[in-house]
Amino acid sequence: MQTFNFPENFLWGASTAAHQVEGNNLNSELWTLEHLPGTIFAEPSGDACDHYHHYREDIQLLGKLGLNAYRFSLEWARIEPSEGEFSRAELDHYRRMLSACLEQGITPVVTLHHFTSPRWLIEKGGWLDQRTPDSYLRYCERVVRHLGDLIGAACTFNEVNLPVVLSKILPFKVSETPFWQTAAQAFGVTPDRLGLFQFVADPRMSEIVFNAHHRAYDVLHSGSHPFPVGMTLAMMDFHAAPGGEAMMARFQRELSDVYLEQLRGDDFVGVQTYSRMIIGPDGIEPPPEGAEMNQMGEEYYPEAIGGTIRRAAQVAGVPIYVTENGVATEDDTRRVEYLQRAVRSVAAAMASGIDVRGYFSWSFMDNFEWISGYRPKFGLVAVDRETQARTPKPSAFWLGKTARENKIQI
Ligand code: BGC
16 A cells, blocks of 8 residues: 555546536527427426526535535536527626636636537537537637636537447437437427437537537637636446457447547546446446446446546547546445545556546536436435535545545555
8 A cells, every 4th residue: 555645736526517407407408308298308407406596505515525626517508598699697607606616716627518509509400510510619709708717627528429338338229219209390300410419329420529629629728818628528448358359449449549539639638437348249248247236227346437547548648637437326335435446546547657637526416317317316415406405425525535635545
């Protein structure tokens, strides 16, 4: 055992995404999808954690726990609720959030697009439409002009590779469900033009997103107070079962490496990891017999983060922030152990020379887990959705204490 000291300016944080915590994201496409007849969403997001109104006390709590960074997303559907119509009031809301962070000595890391888009964008073909990067760029320009002086770091997009990852994991294709037809009708497009960011595993979509990303990188650097800019990826730690080496290399390439290669030259890559994937000669294999599982049906495997950090560093060759890492469980003692083992595994990667600049736990609080609704519990902080009372769990205190000490035994 030895003590690993993290660098002095290491970011210790927690992450959220607007749609999952703010509540009443009425102008987003997700709000529409949640309310369609035959929806695949377990329940609507509703008030969520009403973070839109509770952000100040939430940020104060984060700081009081000992964390020094907060990753949250800006909601494009609020900032530009109708095409070309920007809301000064909503930009001011995010300005207040950023200021609340800075007042507490917390570095704000913002994501400009975390899965959700304005409804009007989807009505025009969304992430399958060639005009979308121009719309996104116009939004980025507004953000940098109005908020740029307060931003600590920015992620252009969250997990562009998620649909491709999901297409390998889900037992069905969302685009082949009756829900897809209903959704297309609701947005007034044909099913092949339903450009939903979270669900379209189509190479045309990633081309459009990367076009937007590369151009946004320049736009976001154009402000008077430059900040680092990158993108986050959903990364699985791939392990080969005997005989599965060639297939594993294929998975690694298709689900991670082709995306990491696009991020060479960025200021950082945001690594987001929850579990590992075991690949045999014929594809994905089940977790080992008797393995502990999380609430999302994945193996409980905290060391996955060490593996993905190494891969990201090797392929993208840029500094890394762990922008999401965590576990869905009702039993917080399992989360405490998960965090301990995951942070150790990050420290071990750093000790071997990898440039990791921050660790953000997913999530700051229990929230709306997309199609699974509110059942999975990823939070460091419990939320009573009737009263909106927040209760930090032991895992929140563990992470805060480790952040304060800025070291761990490895
Ligand atoms: C997403 C989060 C999500 C988390 C847990 C990531 O894919 O960025 O929005 O809640 O994983 O499933």
